[in-house]
Amino acid sequence: MATTTQTSRSGKTGRLPKLPRGKDAVIWLLLVAGALVMVFPLYWMFATAVRLKSEIFNGQFNLFPSQLAWSNFSDAWSKLPWTQFYINSTAIALIAVVVTVFINLLAGYTFAKYRFPGRDIIFLAMISTLLIPIQVIMVPEFLITSKLGLVNSWWGVLIPRSAEAFGLFMVRQFMVNIPDELIEAARLDGASEFQIFRKVILPLSGPVIAVLTIFTFMWRWNNFAWPLVVLQDKSSYTVPLGLNLMKGQYYTDWIGVMSMSLVSIIPILVVFVLFQRYFIQGIANTGIK
Amino acid sequence: MIPYIFIAPNLVVFTVFIFIPIIFAFYVRLTQWSLIGTPTFVGLENYTKMFGDGNFWKSFYNTVIYTVGTVPTSMVLRLLVAVGLNRKLPGRTLLRSIYFVPVVISLVAGALVAAWIFNDNYGVINDMLGAMGLKGVPWLSSAKWAMLTLIITTLWLRLGFNMVVYLAALQGIPADLYNAAQVDGATGWKTFRHITWPLLGPTTFLLLVLNVIYSMYVFDLIFVMTGGGPGFSTTVLVQYVYQEAFQQGDMGYASAIGVFLYVLLMAFTLFQWRVTRQSEGTS
Numbered sequence: 001m002a003t004t005t006q007t008s009r010s011g012k013t014g015r016l017p018k019l020p021r022g023k024d025a026v027i028w029l030l031l032v033a034g035a036l037v038m039v040f041p042l043y044w045m046f047a048t049a050v051r052l053k054s055e056i057f058n059g060q061f062n063l064f065p066s067q068l069a070w071s072n073f074s075d076a077w078s079k080l081p082w083t084q085f086y087i088n089s090t091a092i093a094l095i096a097v098v099v100t101v102f103i104n105l106l107a108g109y110t111f112a113k114y115r116f117p118g119r120d121i122i123f124l125a126m127i128s129t130l131l132i133p134i135q136v137i138m139v140p141e142f143l144i145t146s147k148l149g150l151v152n153s154w155w156g157v158l159i160p161r162s163a164e165a166f167g168l169f170m171v172r173q174f175m176v177n178i179p180d181e182l183i184e185a186a187r188l189d190g191a192s193e194f195q196i197f198r199k200v201i202l203p204l205s206g207p208v209i210a211v212l213t214i215f216t217f218m219w220r221w222n223n224f225a226w227p228l229v230v231l232q233d234k235s236s237y238t239v240p241l242g243l244n245l246m247k248g249q250y251y252t253d254w255i256g257v258m259s260m261s262l263v264s265i266i267p268i269l270v271v272f273v274l275f276q277r278y279f280i281q282g283i284a285n286t287g288i289k
Numbered sequence: 290m291i292p293y294i295f296i297a298p299n300l301v302v303f304t305v306f307i308f309i310p311i312i313f314a315f316y317v318r319l320t321q322w323s324l325i326g327t328p329t330f331v332g333l334e335n336y337t338k339m340f341g342d343g344n345f346w347k348s349f350y351n352t353v354i355y356t357v358g359t360v361p362t363s364m365v366l367r368l369l370v371a372v373g374l375n376r377k378l379p380g381r382t383l384l385r386s387i388y389f390v391p392v393v394i395s396l397v398a399g400a401l402v403a404a405w406i407f408n409d410n411y412g413v414i415n416d417m418l419g420a421m422g423l424k425g426v427p428w429l430s431s432a433k434w435a436m437l438t439l440i441i442t443t444l445w446l447r448l449g450f451n452m453v454v455y456l457a458a459l460q461g462i463p464a465d466l467y468n469a470a471q472v473d474g475a476t477g478w479k480t481f482r483h484i485t486w487p488l489l490g491p492t493t494f495l496l497l498v499l500n501v502i503y504s505m506y507v508f509d510l511i512f513v514m515t516g517g518g519p520g521f522s523t524t525v526l527v528q529y530v531y532q533e534a535f536q537q538g539d540m541g542y543a544s545a546i547g548v549f550l551y552v553l554l555m556a557f558t559l560f561q562w563r564v565t566r567q568s569e570g571t572s
Contacts, residue, residue, distance in 0.1 A: 023477075028378045034370060035387040038445065042390065044413060045402045061416035107299035114292040122300065129307050131554055133506040135527040136547030139534045140310035140317070143324075160306035163299045193291045222395035224509040229535065240397040244513055247401060254405050261398040272393045276386060279393070280453050 042265075049073070049259035056255060073263065076246075076256035084235055085242040088154065092238060093220040096158040100216045101209055104164055108171025109201055113183060123172070130165045134225055142229050152236040157227050158220065167212050174208040175201070210278045214271060221268055239264045318545035323538045335545035345546065347521050348529040351436065355525060356504040358440040363447055364496060370448065371455035372485070385456070389449035396446065400513035403442040404429065432522035435515050439523055443510065447503070451496045458492040459485070494565045498558055505554055526550050 048056065049072055051065040111123045134141075141160060142151075150156030178201065186196045224240045231237055237245070243264060246257045272279060293300075318335055320328035339345050374385055391399060406413050407428035415425030428438045462485065470480050508527045511517060517524035517532075524532075526546065534543035 024376065024378060027373050027376065031370065031373045031378070031384055032380075035384050038391060038448070039387050041399075041402045041406060041445065042394075044406055045398075048405065057411050061413065061420040103298040103302070107296045110292050110295040114295075116292040119292070122296070125308070126299070126303055129303070129311075131502065131551070131558065132307070132311065133527050133530075133547065133550055133554075135506075135508065135530040135534075136314055136544070136551055137307065137310035138531070139324075139540050139543060140313035141306055144305060144310065159302065163302035163306075168299065193295075197295075218393055222397070224395070224397050224512075225531075240395050243395075243397050243401060247404070247513065254408070254411070257401055258405060261401050265394045265398050268393050268395070269390070272390070276389075280385075280389070280457075 045258050045262050045265075048255060049262045051255060053255060072255050072259045076253070076259045077263075079256065080242055080245065081235065081237075082239075082242060082260070085237050085239050088231075088236060089221060089238040089240075092154045092157050093217050095154065096162060096220040097213050097216045099158065099162045100164055100167060101212050103162060104167040104171050104212065105202075105205060105209065106197065107163075108168050109175045109197060111168070112172045112175035113178070113180070123168075126163070127165050127169055138226070138229055145230055150230070152231055152233045154236075156230045157223070157238070161220070161223070161226060164216070164219075167216065170212065171208055174205070178204055207278075210275065214275050214278050217271060218268055314544045314548055317541055318548050320541045322540045324540055328541065331541070335542050336549075338542060339545055339549065344521060344524070345529065348524045348526050351521075351523060352505055352525040354436060355440065355443075355507060355523075356501060358436070359443045359447070359504045360497065360500045362440075363444050364451070364493070364500065366444065367448055367451045367455055367496075368489075371452045371459055372481070374452070375456060375459045385452075388452055391446045392449040396509035397513050399446045400442070400510045403438075403445070404514045407438050407442075429515060430519060432519050435519060435523045439511060439514060442514065443504075443507070446510070447500075451500065454492060454496060455489065458489055462488050490565070494561065498561055501557060501561075502554065505550070 047063070047065055050068045050070060051072075052067065052069050055062065055066060111119060145151060145156050145160060148156075150159070182200055182204075183196055186200045191199065222240065223238070224244070227238050227241055228244075231241060234245075243257070243261060246253065246260060317328055319330060319332060321331045321334070322328035370388060374381055374388070378384075409415065409425065409427050409430045412428065414428070418425055426434060428434050466484050466488075467480060470484055475483070505525075506527055507525055508531070511523055511525060511528060512531075515523045517528050527550070530543045530547045530550070533539045533546065537543075
């Protein structure tokens with residue numbers, strides 16, 4: 001993996017690259033056209049969100065709104081308890097990040113660096129859960145969650161998903177590469193096992209913590225199917241459930257839906273722009289090996 | 290003892306919320322149960338029902354169509370985009386980010402904007418067709434078109450994820466190999482055919498498995514965009530499971546279908562794995 005980042009950097013030397021010619025030009029134009037298609041739905045989300053109602057239903061194609069009706073946002077916001085939805089979503093995502101990162105880091109480290117009876121079988125059992133469709137176990141999972149009194153609560157959403165097979169796998173892959181000597185040295189110095197984890201392993205785990213943090217945030221922020229089952233009171237809804245609520249069976253206020261959709265993706269877009277490198281690294285690392 | 294303590298939180302969560310539910314699902318599928326009272330053991334009756342259930346076969350068929358429609362097409366598209374973006378072209382970094390963006394937004398937001406774009410009466414695509422003097426297409430209201438609309442939307446939402454995986458794999462191919470090929474006089478297609486493609490083998494396998502899983506378990510997108518309709522035309526298996534469980538309250542039957550799907554996917558993955566291993570062994 002070390003070599004890949006180097007080769008990808010070679011194009012970025014600060015100078016403007018020359019315009020492509022010949023075959024490269026064709027490829028470039030196709031890629032740009034493709035990129036426009038990819039980004040168009042997001043533009044359209046925005047263009048609809050700020051449009052006047054009269055402009056939406058006239059059957060004409062207008063790429064640009066004639067004016068920006070910012071009041072659409074406050075109108076849509078006032079129709080549902082969005083403030084509550086955002087508090088719920090934010091709390092769930094943030095608490096989930098802390099819990100998920102901590103328990104998976106500790107477990108991933110243990111699977112990578114300790115030998116104990118049943119290690120491989122337990123690890124395999126955990127990783128193989130990636131293949132299980134959540135709908136299959138949703139019913140018993142819901143029953144257990146409700147027996148524990150966690151229906152309609154943040155914890156009911158985040159605890160069952162806190163032990164994350166994908167994350168565990170990612171952490172273990174990372175921890176395997178940490179030299180055993182570091183751990184041995186700390187042990188000789190009389191550090192307890194948990195101190196080793198806290199004082200030696202944690203400081204080295206920056207990259208994997210970053211990747212796991214970002215992914216957990218994204219998963220929890222976007223999560224739909226499980227919250228749909230666990231959260232039944234409207235006041236406990238998360239943002240995606242709120243969005244789904246806006247889509248009526250017979251009538252849909254598309255301006256409102258697009259404005260609230262746009263607001264809902266802003267946090268994740270900001271996280272993406274700031275930490276793009278980690279997103280791509282995370283997918284590449286787990287995807288490849 | 291220490292290792293067990295360290296994995297305990299993880300193990301407890303897995304056990305309580307995943308392993309026990311799995312075992313439970315395997316048991317419940319052999320019973321008749323509506324969440325109230327105790328499950329009555331009925332043996333394989335749920336499977337007899339399943340094989341005779343037209344709606345089950347319809348959702349099975351829909352799942353297959355959706356998987357076949359999304360997996361090969363998106364893999365080819367991704368590879369093309371990744372190969373293109375691996376060249377030294379202006380704005381490459383920005384282009385990569387743009388292709389990746391749909392991956393990070395929620396499926397619900399993605400499904401909503403797609404439902405709006407493909408809206409039969411006021412959607413921008415039909416407006417564009419109208420501006421060109423063409424007749425609009427009933428993208429979401431007709432059983433004939435709805436599945437295609439879902440497939441197109443899926444391609445948009447998923448392209449970036451696996452493009453990144455392919456890109457990383459492409460960048461992992463040593464430049465020396467290409468230089469050597471160039472010295473030998475190999476060009477474009479030949480280089481791709483004999484160097485790039487074989488070296489991408491493991492990545493292609495992994496993406497194939499992941500994409501089949503994603504496609505067979507698709508839920509959010511279809512639930513929000515079409516709700517499985519019109520009629521039963523876009524209901525896929527996981528949604529059928531969800532409906533049987535949470536709307537019909539037929540837990541036994543829902544679990545039976547769920548376990549069937551799980552076993553099917555396991556078999557497919559093992560088969561894929563075998564095939565790849567064999568082809569790796571011979572080359």
